[in-house]
Amino acid sequence: MTDAALAARLTEITGGPTTPGPDDGHDECLTVAGREPAHVVRPETAEQVAAVLKAASEAGTPVTARGSGTGLSGAAVPSPGGIVVSFERMNAVLEIDTDNHVAVVQPGVTLQELDARTAEHGLVYPVYPGELSASLGGNIATNAGGMRAVKHGVTRHHVLGLQAALPTGELIRTGGKFAKASTGYDLTQLIVGSEGTLALVTEAVLKLQPRVAHQATVLAPFAGLPEVTRAVPRVVGSGLQPQVLEYIDGMTMAAITHTADLQLGIPDAVRESAQAYLVVVLDGRTQERLDEDVEAVAQLLSELGAVDAYVLPAGSARKLIEARERAFYTAKAAGADDIIDTVIPRAALPEFMTRVTAIAQAHQTFVIGCGHAGDGNVHLAVFQKDTATRSTVLHELFAAAMALGGAISGEHGIGHAKREHFLALEDPAKVELMRRLKQAFDPAGVLNPGVLL
């Protein structure tokens, strides 16, 4: 099929032009350059998406899905000559089902929109990857995580069902408005986190929960990172169920508070001696229970070596969490050359951070970080202009995480950006099995080639 014939076919399917715009071929990844696709379609229905995939499979033309373009691994960057399927017109919250506690959404719905809609019913979708303009479709493709994962889990744990278009042209429905099933292979969980390489999600059933009214944020400065990371398993083990358990190193804290012009009321003497911070957010069904829990966590943090523990006023707390969310942009503005998000067992954090320091020093590279400490998910900003050296540093950081029982990415995904490292470090038997699974979904190999595998 000629390019013009394919364009005509795609227009026939979606009823719109297929001319790409300047923003259709990139995401927020620092290391993968954007690329304009040959065609972009903006379907309005699942049936259109399925028909586009069928046409692409027949033509052998690569297809890349696009949500809000906030991904960090280049998975939204299309192949040369490829089609981008942009979900901007499939952006409806189809249902908030208050009896079953689920939302049914189209993939183009943003986290912000979903939060507003669930709030009207006293419910919440508790996954909080930070970037509220992100789309649910993108969140599902990368299995997005974020700060509240330590209590509530990640995207995977909240996707109960999907409607998805297969590259072979069928539309399937998986799972449903229920949390348990033992009826065949779990296609839902296989598609979640597959970075647009297996199927395109056209609808998702998301688990909601009652919105908890009362919330408090405790900020605890510690002498150093080892003290913070050693405290983490104890806070999780306390049964106090923190919603957020973030560590922020001194340098990152200085940067994000400076950027956000944030006054946290920490005395200068404390701030100067604190090399690392732990942020603990607690919630409670009543103010009284929350107050008790805040008291208990402050006491515990003090026993675990915190210099002090500050309960932040609501305004500062919100600003700190927002600033922490924006840490990626702060690092980017500060000239970071790459940002990674390795995951390790949370008790291995102190050892991992020791290895990070050693790797950084060995290659004269500057590495700072913050992270979802409760989950062992460490975000590191890597400052190293030389591409080859940076690649070596990344390889060693990923290898260190894997040696400690971890994985390359906790929530950003592999995408184009980390594919080479993934293929080099992962067990070949698993890579081969994943290739066979990919083949089972996508015999023509059109869905996001070059991403992941």
Added chain:
Amino acid sequence: MTDAALAARLTEITGGPTTPGPDDGHDECLTVAGREPAHVVRPETAEQVAAVLKAASEAGTPVTARGSGTGLSGAAVPSPGGIVVSFERMNAVLEIDTDNHVAVVQPGVTLQELDARTAEHGLVYPVYPGELSASLGGNIATNAGGMRAVKHGVTRHHVLGLQAALPTGELIRTGGKFAKASTGYDLTQLIVGSEGTLALVTEAVLKLQPRVAHQATVLAPFAGLPEVTRAVPRVVGSGLQPQVLEYIDGMTMAAITHTADLQLGIPDAVRESAQAYLVVVLDGRTQERLDEDVEAVAQLLSELGAVDAYVLPAGSARKLIEARERAFYTAKAAGADDIIDTVIPRAALPEFMTRVTAIAQAHQTFVIGCGHAGDGNVHLAVFQKDTATRSTVLHELFAAAMALGGAISGEHGIGHAKREHFLALEDPAKVELMRRLKQAFDPAGVLNPGVLL
């Protein structure tokens, strides 16, 4: 390869005889007859399991995994001439990791053993499928659920990682001691619930949590089942987070209390007018909080139409829950011809039960039930001796569940028992996709043929 040559090869691998015993070829399924395998191996290491699979693939001989044999779908019944891999010697709790809150277990470990071992550390594996002699390997194969799923989720939500032997002979490790990753397809979740058809699990990393000390059980009689099922979404929506939310119909309650010789202290007048019961188990970090929550739930149940709400003494509560667990055996003893466990959105329970009654009446079949109401997982005991009529009844019950957005099985699995219904009712595009996934794992087609697909 001759049968004798295969036996010799299997003995060489596992160091033991391969002569089957009388208990090696059945499970607790009421409708699938046991069958003695040609060979049984009792491996001691993951490497032996992988070598057995490799030999079986080369010989083209079917392989069926066996844990404690407590399954309810016939998935442990081997193929004619097949090999049973019994995990009775791989029954070690390898690690209770208190910092990361995980247990690492071999597949032959029972729920009872794991509970005892985690209790020593103040931790708990909260999945509670009821039959405590069941093995974790079997639980993983069927994605076992149980009564606490409404709060804690099912097996799937607690399996963080696996070591598994592939039919192609490799041993792989998936996931790890962390709750989040975005590093390739989620092989862990694909293997969980695959009923021994994709890979054999040789080790599992299970998520634990702090054991909560305080617990209370509230029993609420209602006039009828519609009243109970309408109350369920409201109790879940209250934010009180019940750990257990079971409905028991009047007939089942009479049977299980009679069998267990259980005195619940319910006045005769109430018992005679109550056609259905709701059992609510709450837990709390402190006795004070628990007492408050019990008060709140009793108040709520009363508003929702409960005749009364009884807080059961600890002894009776334990016995009731145990008796509920044993409901399968009670139904079996009462002559039930089949027991199924459809799942539907919980708000669809009233409508589903109406349809169940209509189907039962239309086919002059007796159907009673109880269920995990919070999850919409309904266990129905079907009394109908005629095989053809019973098959029609089952087909109609499953179709009714699917029409309401549900699935055939919530936690028992498809196995041999429900395969025919699964293949008849499921979307052919999904069945074909599952066949291709099966082929990707098991090109020789040796793992549990005739189960599921």
